[in-house]
Structure formats: C-alpha cells, structure tokens
Amino acid sequence: xxxxxxxxxxxxxxxxxxxxxxxxxxxxxxxxxxxxxxxxxxxxxxxxxxxxxxxxxxxxxxxxxxxxxxxxxxxxxxxxxxxxxxxxxxxxxxxxxxxxxxxxxxxxxxxxxxxxxxxxxxxxxxxxxxxxxxxxxxxxxxxxxxxxxxxxxxxxxxxxxxxxxxxxxxxxxxxxxxxxxxxxxxxxxxxxxxxxxxxxxxxxxxxxxxxxxxxxxxxxxxxxxxxxxxxxxxxxxxxxxxxxxxxxxxxxxxxxxxxxxxxxxxxxxxxxxxxxxxxxxxxxxxxxxxxxxxxxxxxxxxxxxxxxxxxxxxxxxxxxxxxxxxxxxxxxxxxxxxxx
Numbered sequence: 001x002x003x004x005x006x007x008x009x010x011x012x013x014x015x016x017x018x019x020x021x022x023x024x025x026x027x028x029x030x031x032x033x034x035x036x037x038x039x040x041x042x043x044x045x046x047x048x049x050x051x052x053x054x055x056x057x058x059x060x061x062x063x064x065x066x067x068x069x070x071x072x073x074x075x076x077x078x079x080x081x082x083x084x085x086x087x088x089x090x091x092x093x094x095x096x097x098x099x100x101x102x103x104x105x106x107x108x109x110x111x112x113x114x115x116x117x118x119x120x121x122x123x124x125x126x127x128x129x130x131x132x133x134x135x136x137x138x139x140x141x142x143x144x145x146x147x148x149x150x151x152x153x154x155x156x157x158x159x160x161x162x163x164x165x166x167x168x169x170x171x172x173x174x175x176x177x178x179x180x181x182x183x184x185x186x187x188x189x190x191x192x193x194x195x196x197x198x199x200x201x202x203x204x205x206x207x208x209x210x211x212x213x214x215x216x217x218x219x220x221x222x223x224x225x226x227x228x229x230x231x232x233x234x235x236x237x238x239x240x241x242x243x244x245x246x247x248x249x250x251x252x253x254x255x256x257x258x259x260x261x262x263x264x265x266x267x268x269x270x271x272x273x274x275x276x277x278x279x280x281x282x283x284x285x286x287x288x289x290x291x292x293x294x295x296x297x298x299x300x301x302x303x304x305x306x307x308x309x310x311x312x313x314x315x316x317x318x319x320x321x322x323x324x325x326x327x328x329x330x331x332x333x334x335x336x337x338x339x340x
Contacts (some may be wrong), residue, residue, distance in 0.1 A: 010040040021045040072142035077270035079139050080277045083147065085132035086303035087315060089174055089189055089197055090325060091333060092285065095132050095147055098278035099125035100201035102269035103236040103262065107156060116234055116255060119158075120222060122202035123236040124167070128195045131300050139270055148263040150195075152238035156256035157249065162229040165217055168205060170248040171198045172216040175209045175286075178295060185294040188325060196246040199284060200235065203227065208287040218287065238262050288331035295325050 004011060012022035022044055029038040083094040100123040111117050128150060134143045159167065174197040176190045188209065205220040220227045234255065242252050270276055296318070304317040314330030315323055 004042060005040075010042045012042040012044060014044075015046070018047055020047055072145065073140055075138040075140050076144070076267055077139050077273060078275045079134065079136055080275060081279060082136050082310070083132065083134040083143075083278060084303070084306060084310070085127050085130050085147075086299045086306060087312065087323075088127035088130055088132075089194055090286070090297060090315070091312065091330060092199065092280035092282045093127060094278045094280060095127050096125040096199040097201070097280050098276065099123075099148060099262070099266060100199070100236075101276075101278060102266040103154065104201065105269050105272075106154065106260075106265045107234075107236045107256070110256070111234075116156075120202070120231075120233045121236070122164075122200050122233050124198040124200045124241065126171075126195045126198050130194050131302070133302070139276070141267065144263055144267045144270070148266055150238075150240070150263075152240055152262045154236065154256070154258040154260050154262050154265055155239050155242035155254055156234055156236050156258075157242050158253040158255050159233055159235055159249070160229060161227040161231040161233075163249070164200070164203075164227065164233055164235070165220060167198065167235075167248045168200065168207075168217045168220070169214050170246065171196065172207045172209075173213055175207065175216070177212055178209045178291065180210060180289050180291045182291075183293040185296055186291070188295050188297040193246075196248070198237075198241070198246075198248065201281065201283060202233075204283045206285055206287045210287070210289065282334040285331060285334050286327055288327045290328060295327065296322050297325060299323055 010024050012024055014020055014022040023042070025041040025043060027038040027040070029036045081094060083098060085093060085095040087093065088095055103123040103125065104121060107121060107123075111121070128148060129146065132146050134146065174190060174192045174194075176187055178186050178188065203220065203222050206218050207216050208218050209216065222231070222233075239257070240246070241248060242254050242257075244250065244252070298321050301321055303323075306312065307315045307317070313332045314326045314328070316326075318324050
C-alpha cells in the first residue's frame with residue numbers, strides 16, 4: 001500500500017505503467033464562508049484484469065493508442081543471438097553487453113577530436129529487468145524499451161582507479177557472502193536491486209563471493225595490466241548513477257551531461273549496425289570454488305530450459321523458480337583466451 005501521510009500531509013503514489021491509481025479523498029467543511037479540510041483519506045486503487053476499461057476513454061485515445069502500437073512494433077534491426085536477461089546477475093550477459101556496446105559506440109564518436117579522445121573509455125550498464133527476452137531475429141522499438149526501461153539520459157564521468165574499484169564493490173553487493181565449507185544450501189543473490197548491478201565493459205575483473213562486502217573485486221585489470229589507484233578513466237553511464245543514485249559514486253566528476261536518452265542510443269546503434277551480435281565478452285566472472293553445500297539463486301520458471309538451449313554450463317533448474325549453480329562449471333563458460 002503506497003498511500004499514507006507524511007508529517008500530517010496526505011500523500012499517495014500511483015503504480016508504474018498504470019498498475020494502480022492514487023486518490024486522495026477530502027472531507028470539506030464550510031466555516032463562515034471559508035472552506036477547510038476537515039479530514040483526508042489517501043487511497044490506492046489497484047488495476048488488474050477484473051477492472052473494466054472506461055469506453056469513453058478507450059474511444060478518446062484509440063487513434064493515439066494504435067499509433068503507439070505501430071511505432072513500438074516497428075523493427076529497427078536484427079540480432080543474430082537471443083537476448084535473455086534471466087541470469088544477468090550471475091553471469092555476463094547479452095543485455096548488458098548490448099547496452100555497453102551501444103554506449104561506447106556513441107561516446108567514441110562524440111569525443112573524437114576532443115581532449116578526452118585518448119583517455120581509456122569504459123561503459124557501465126545494469127540489467128534493469130532480469131526477465132528481458134528477445135529472440136534472435138528482428139529487434140523492435142518495444143524490445144529496446146524492454147532492455148532499457150528507464151528514461152535515463154547518457155552521462156560520462158571521470159574516475160580514478162580507486163573510485164572505479166569502489167563502484168564495482170558496490171555492484172558486488174548483489175551477492176551474499178558464501179561459506180564454501182557450509183553444507184547448508186546458500187542463496188547466491190542478496191536482496192539487491194538489479195538496476196544497481198552495474199557491469200563495466202572495457203576492463204577485466206572477478207568477484208570473490210567468499211569475501212565480505214567491500215573486499216570482493218579481484219584481478220582488476222585494464223588491457224592486461226593491474227589497475228592502479230591513480231589511473232584515470234572515462235565511464236559512460238546514466239544521469240541516475242552520475243548523480244549518486246545507488247551510492248556507487250560520490251560527487252562524480254561529470255564530463256558529459258547529455259539530454260540524449262540511453263534507450264535512444266541503443267536504438268540508433270541497432271539502426272546503424274543493421275544486424276547486431278551482442279555476445280558476452282565475459283570480462284567479469286565469479287571466482288570459481290568448490291562448495292560443500294548447494295548454491296542456488298531464484299529466477300523465472302520461463303528460464304528453466306535456457307541453460308540447455310544456450311549452452312550455459314554450471315546452471316541447473318531444480319524447480320519452483322530455483323536454480324542451482326556450480327561455480328567451477330560456471331567458469332567454463334568463460335573463453336580460455338579471456339580467462340588467461
């Protein structure tokens with residue numbers, strides 16, 4: 001229930017995508033010709049399949065509604081591989097790969113001929129929805145909106161190596177600390193918003209989930225060399241992250257504050273390429289180790305057959321939205337050239 005009072009002021013918050021309607025009921029009292037609020041009652045009306053659409057509203061927006069459907073169904077290109085986000089919090093993934101490739105493409109062009117052209121350029125992207133599903137073939141506007149659901153705008157920040165590692169450490173809070181000697185079943189994933197699990201492309205790193213929060217990023221390198229604290233990088237991200245959202249960055253040095261939406265960058269990238277192949281680079285992975293007990297994580301039942309279909313090693317569906325992960329086998333998905 002997202003309806004209450006704050007400091008005595010009635011407030012309500014409607015749900016996203018029309019899932020609920022926020023209302024505030026007022027009881028008014030006329031005292032000597034002046035209206036006063038006698039009482040108030042915030043309320044939230046949930047919208048589900050049992051709620052009938054108002055015919056007059058349906059008719060009023062019919063033309064715009066149909067035009068919107070035509071627009072979002074328009075193909076902008078094609079993908080040679082399926083883009084599935086179900087395991088994006090566990091293994092490098094096509095969703096974040098596509099976003100990062102598009103963002104790097106845009107900014108490389110933007111910075112040509114500027115003082116930033118020669119600086120190391122990285123890109124950060126998170127799996128906003130872990131049930132994103134786009135089959136190989138046509139990519140439509142609606143697919144881009146599914147991959148990048150927020151109307152964020154593209155920003156670029158300058159960070160040093162220490163800040164970069166801190167950024168990654170915050171993202172690594174996505175995981176619970178795992179005790180490899182425990183025979184009890186352990187949940188790999190913490191209660192952590194997927195939109196805060198940034199994957200940063202352009203560097204290589206591993207996450208050791210045996211370690212406590214703040215000490216998980218290991219083997220952090222750029223072009224094969226260990227990243228030092230004073231090294232400087234440009235990182236493509238969005239206005240939310242650059243502004244401190246998620247607490248990955250504090251007082252970020254913003255070198256590009258764009259009004260261009262990240263989603264539009266993805267669409268333009270697909271149009272430019274025609275056909276995309278967002279194959280994960282596996283620049284990040286979980287440090288493999290043996291565990292005495294099961295390590296599991298939750299995802300959608302719709303992903304039950306994906307490990308077999310996509311040839312993903314180390315992930316097995318065990319029922320009721322639960323998947324078992326073998327971190328030794330999971331590491332076998334990383335190409336040997338990357339692992340070395």
